[in-house]
Amino acid sequence: MTRRNDPRPHTLLVVENAPLPHDRRVWNEARALAAAGYDVSVISPMNTKMGATRRHERRDGVDIWRFPMPFGGPRKIDFALEYGWALIACHALALWIALRRRVDIIHVANPPDLFFGLAWMFKPFGTRFIFDQHDLGPETYQSKFGDDRENVVTRLLRWTEQRSYCAADAVIVTNESYRERAVGRGAMHDGDVFTVRNSPDTALFAPRAANPTLRDGFEHLVVFVGTMGHQDGVHVLLEAAAHVRQARGRDGIGFVVMGTGDTYASLLDLHTRLGLGDGVRFTGFIPDDEMLDHLASADLGAAPDLDSPLNNISTMIKTMDYMAMGLPVVSFDLIESRVSAGDAAIYAGEHTAASFGDAIIELIDDPERRHTMSIIGRERIEGPLSWDHSSANLLAAYRRARQV
Numbered sequence: 001m002t003r004r005n006d007p008r009p010h011t012l013l014v015v016e017n018a019p020l021p022h023d024r025r026v027w028n029e030a031r032a033l034a035a036a037g038y039d040v041s042v043i044s045p046m047n048t049k050m051g052a053t054r055r056h057e058r059r060d061g062v063d064i065w066r067f068p069m070p071f072g073g074p075r076k077i078d079f080a081l082e083y084g085w086a087l088i089a090c091h092a093l094a095l096w097i098a099l100r101r102r103v104d105i106i107h108v109a110n111p112p113d114l115f116f117g118l119a120w121m122f123k124p125f126g127t128r129f130i131f132d133q134h135d136l137g138p139e140t141y142q143s144k145f146g147d148d149r150e151n152v153v154t155r156l157l158r159w160t161e162q163r164s165y166c167a168a169d170a171v172i173v174t175n176e177s178y179r180e181r182a183v184g185r186g187a188m189h190d191g192d193v194f195t196v197r198n199s200p201d202t203a204l205f206a207p208r209a210a211n212p213t214l215r216d217g218f219e220h221l222v223v224f225v226g227t228m229g230h231q232d233g234v235h236v237l238l239e240a241a242a243h244v245r246q247a248r249g250r251d252g253i254g255f256v257v258m259g260t261g262d263t264y265a266s267l268l269d270l271h272t273r274l275g276l277g278d279g280v281r282f283t284g285f286i287p288d289d290e291m292l293d294h295l296a297s298a299d300l301g302a303a304p305d306l307d308s309p310l311n312n313i314s315t316m317i318k319t320m321d322y323m324a325m326g327l328p329v330v331s332f333d334l335i336e337s338r339v340s341a342g343d344a345a346i347y348a349g350e351h352t353a354a355s356f357g358d359a360i361i362e363l364i365d366d367p368e369r370r371h372t373m374s375i376i377g378r379e380r381i382e383g384p385l386s387w388d389h390s391s392a393n394l395l396a397a398y399r400r401a402r403q404v
Helices: 024-035 076-098 115-124 136-144 152-167 178-185 234-247 265-271 286-298 317-324 337-343 353-362 367-382 387-402
Strands: 011-014 041-045 056-059 062-067 105-110 130-134 170-173 194-195 220-225 253-258 280-284 300-303 329-332 345-348
Touching: 011 024, 011 076, 011 353, 024 041, 024 062, 024 105, 062 076, 076 115, 105 387, 115 130, 115 152, 130 136, 130 152, 130 194, 130 387, 136 152, 136 329, 152 367, 170 178, 170 387, 178 194, 178 300, 178 337, 194 220, 194 387, 220 234, 220 286, 220 317, 220 353, 234 253, 234 353, 253 286, 253 353, 265 280, 300 353, 317 337, 317 367, 329 337, 337 345, 337 367, 345 353, 353 367
Parallel strands: 011 041, 011 105, 041 062, 105 130, 130 170, 170 194, 220 253, 220 300, 253 280, 300 329, 329 345
Antiparallel strands: 056 062
């Protein structure tokens, strides 16, 4: 724990849906703030599968404080229990930290949009509040459960989102589409909203030598890495793999699916029902080095995120990671996916598994185009989409919050 008399401004980051350091966005932010002279503490959940089991550890000048998370699952009641418990645990842990070290800034990442209560608790003592909007709450609910109706849940989510905007001295968003929402329906002043993109750490996501053994004997390899919820479209990727390997007869193309999430068990069932066998291999959660070796050994990266109110305007971290590793991307044609990838991706003509599979084959059969896309992607990550730009905006958001 940092000393009580540490003169540096102390910021407390709160993230509920992923443990640190595995939430790469928050981890990049935390390290950038520490490098800029802030004393940084982070609250995040424990996760046994990801090795985040210690209640406290210090890494790269950042204090990580974790709370147990006994709940989880794909049902609505699972999310209600998870978020309810996290609300209690995060507020209690924040208070415990504040009793030992003055908190100058509280920086909360959603989902959920429930941590505006921390602003109510701490603002009377001069603490500033930053709302880091990773996802749009109402649209996340609609996309996750396939329910685009306006109902009591979406109205409640809009209310909690608005409370988060109102409490904020500065708002951080991931892209310009989210900025429009913050300024529009959030009624935020444009000068209080800062775009910090999901830019990968190029020191970690750097091209490396391929490991041919990871191709499992396939001539070509397609990889997916990321979270597995319904809105992430991994079930569509499996159906696309069946189309590629069975309907199109391209059994020389193998697939590796890395990561885990709420739908992991159902995806394994679907894999069996589709008869994909060894053609699609699931790794579960794996260490960074192993994940990066797979990316370095693949021909292209799959971003099968479904067209939805959320995905259409969200920046996909996996797309940025693929580009950083020089991997061409196959994606559905979504607004922010085009903003991120540009010509580093090929876009399925229709929002169907068959169209996605056809796009995979089209790119596999064009090695010259893959090479060009690889260069374009890496140049975009090192240029306009670099973390240098994002970290500068992050620090600008902090300066704005401290001026209010």
